[in-house]
Amino acid sequence: MIGKSKKMACLMLVFVLALTLLAACSGNNNGGNNGGSTAEPGDSASPSASAAATEEPTGIDTSKKVELQFYMLGNAPKDLPKIEAEINKMALEDLNATVKFNYTTWTDWDQKYKLLLSTGQDVDLIFTAEWTQYQQYSKKGAFLPLEELLPQAAPKLYEFVPQDMWDAVKIDGHIYTVPATYKEYVTNGFVWREDLRAKYNLPKPVDIKTLEEYLAGIKQNEPTIQPIAIGAGIDMALSDAYLEFYRKVVGPMSYGMIAPYEDPANITSYWGSPEHLEDLKTFKRWADNGYFSKNELNETEGSQDKLANGTAAAMLGDNPTRYNSTLNKMKSVHPDWDLGYHPFGLTNGFATPVHPIHNGFAIPKNSKNAERALAFYEKMVTDKRYNLLTQYGFEGVNYTVENGYYKMVGDANSNGFVREAMNGWAWRNPEFMLFEPSYDNVEKIFSELDKVQKPDIYTGFAEDYTEYQAERAALEQVEKQYLFPLMAGQVADVEAGLATFMEKAKQAGLDKVQEAYKKQWLAYLAERG
Numbered sequence: 210m211i212g213k214s215k216k217m218a219c220l221m222l223v224f225v226l227a228l229t230l231l232a233a234c235s236g237n238n239n240g241g242n243n244g245g246s247t248a249e250p251g252d253s254a255s256p257s258a259s260a261a262a263t264e265e266p267t268g269i270d271t272s273k274k275v276e277l278q279f280y281m282l283g284n285a286p287k288d289l290p291k292i293e294a295e296i297n298k299m300a301l302e303d304l305n306a307t308v309k310f311n312y313t314t315w316t317d318w319d320q321k322y323k324l325l326l327s328t329g330q331d332v333d334l335i336f337t338a339e340w341t342q343y344q345q346y347s348k349k350g351a352f353l354p355l356e357e358l359l360p361q362a363a364p365k366l367y368e369f370v371p372q373d374m375w376d377a378v379k380i381d382g383h384i385y386t387v388p389a390t391y392k393e394y395v396t397n398g399f400v401w402r403e404d405l406r407a408k409y410n411l412p413k414p415v416d417i418k419t420l421e422e423y424l425a426g427i428k429q430n431e432p433t434i435q436p437i438a439i440g441a442g443i444d445m446a447l448s449d450a451y452l453e454f455y456r457k458v459v460g461p462m463s464y465g466m467i468a469p470y471e472d473p474a475n476i477t478s479y480w481g482s483p484e485h486l487e488d489l490k491t492f493k494r495w496a497d498n499g500y501f502s503k504n505e506l507n508e509t510e511g512s513q514d515k516l517a518n519g520t521a522a523a524m525l526g527d528n529p530t531r532y533n534s535t536l537n538k539m540k541s542v543h544p545d546w547d548l549g550y551h552p553f554g555l556t557n558g559f560a561t562p563v564h565p566i567h568n569g570f571a572i573p574k575n576s577k578n579a580e581r582a583l584a585f586y587e588k589m590v591t592d593k594r595y596n597l598l599t600q601y602g603f604e605g606v607n608y609t610v611e612n613g614y615y616k617m618v619g620d621a622n623s624n625g626f627v628r629e630a631m632n633g634w635a636w637r638n639p640e641f642m643l644f645e646p647s648y649d650n651v652e653k654i655f656s657e658l659d660k661v662q663k664p665d666i667y668t669g670f671a672e673d674y675t676e677y678q679a680e681r682a683a684l685e686q687v688e689k690q691y692l693f694p695l696m697a698g699q700v701a702d703v704e705a706g707l708a709t710f711m712e713k714a715k716q717a718g719l720d721k722v723q724e725a726y727k728k729q730w731l732a733y734l735a736e737r738g
Contacts, residue, residue, distance in 0.1 A: 285312040288625030333582040344671035347380035352571040354383040362580040363587035377565040386569030397526030403549035438512035438521035450526030460667025496698020541620035560658040564668035568635040602626035615643035680718025
């Protein structure tokens with residue numbers, strides 16, 4: 210009897226333990242994918258939310274503490290150390306990890322970016338876009354494929370991004386970046402000081418003719434203000450923007466190749482053409498007229514900052530969202546100033562919505578913490594605490610929410626973390642985003658562009674430069690040495706300068722590169738129909 214009683218007692222104990230374990234599991238059946246509390250910064254999260262936030266993601270070993278190296282382009286905000294410290298408190302608890310947010314600055318960012326990916330530096334997460342050559346770097350094996358890591362390390366993030374977006378960023382069948390899900394237009398538009406335009410009765414810039422008339426009026430009436438800001442990235446800010454509007458080309462093609470949107474198979478060499486010479490003479494005239502500085506290639510201040518602080522009166526091109534950010538930054542210090550905006554698409558008759566490749570984050574192949582990096586990025590996108598903090602700063606310190614709208618505390622000079630100060634375009638979450646009241650105007654612009662939208666037929670193109678890598682590198686140096694000064698108006702004889710550039714470019718292998726690029730482009734068009 211005693212033996213049977215002991216056996217019965219043991220069975221009862223096992224039964225009770227089993228029930229307890231089952232209750233614990235059913236009470237937490239999210240497997241660590243809750244995403245944490247949605248409390249605003251400064252609020253106290255509920256105990257259940259805190260518990261969910263500290264759970265270990267499925268399949269991730271977080272036993273060893275790591276520091277993640279996170280790389281963004283541009284300039285770091287003043288209060289970044291405070292944001293980083295708060296993020297690290299949460300990440301240490303949630304993932305046994307801390308993070309170091311690194312910035313390239315906008316000066317020679319492309320060279321710094323290349324070094325980060327080519328020299329084996331310690332990088333765990335890095336910004337990607339078509340303009341940072343995501344497609345080319347993916348083909349060269351610079352990033353880790355993510356399709357197997359995502360469901361294991363970041364299941365909530367994997368589910369959050371629509372499948373068609375995952376498909377759109379694939380290169381050779383692999384996912385190498387996590388795309389942003391926020392739909393917007395990043396096509397360019399003219400930006401100008403509307404208060405100055407109205408004051409001097411100048412025309413609204415809606416094409417090159419009216420833009421030049423506006424710049425001439427600013428030069429005459431406001432001689433201490435630079436009429437138009439270009440910056441050191443003169444290839445994108447001046448030449449690419451000009452080609453987008455004036456030549457209506459398909460995307461920012463490489464190596465001086467262009468193709469009209471309506472006939473994309475008609476790809477030709479723009480470099481050295483009569484059109485190229487004409488455009489360079491236009492840029493030279495702008496420089497000679499004092500519309501932009503002849504020292505523009507050495508400019509370190511951002512063009513948006515120059516508009517906001519009043520040292521420049523226009524930009525050739527910027528996208529609607531960034532125009533709105535510049536407007537609010539400017540008005541926070543100078544409420545009586547105003548900016549005008551005219552999208553290129555309303556003049557040219559078409560605009561392309563942003564491609565999923567445009568904003569993303571990848572894990573470089575040399576990362577030692579790929580799983581933890583993905584788990585952390587999942588927090589940045591899907592956890593409201595992380596997202597609001599890194600997009601807007603501390604509520605009550607950097608911003609407040611009034612009637613559902615974002616409101617900056619102080620002004621752009623006193624506030625150490627203005628809206629989207631981290632350049633966190635890639636981890637925008639439409640469910641959490643906060644906008645200023647002026648953003649209603651951006652939505653109106655988007656609505657107008659929706660009426661003329663056409664698909665982006667360029668960004669999905671993934672160039673493979675393996676066979677001409679040496680020539681490509683040589684061309685890049687020739688372009689900066691001989692073409693950039695031409696675009697900046699620093700060469701007295703434009704025709705002779707262009708001839709010299711073409712001679713040097715051909716010596717560097719331009720014909721070989723253009724022929725191979727054209728072949729790949731036509732194959733891409735045939736494949737996509």
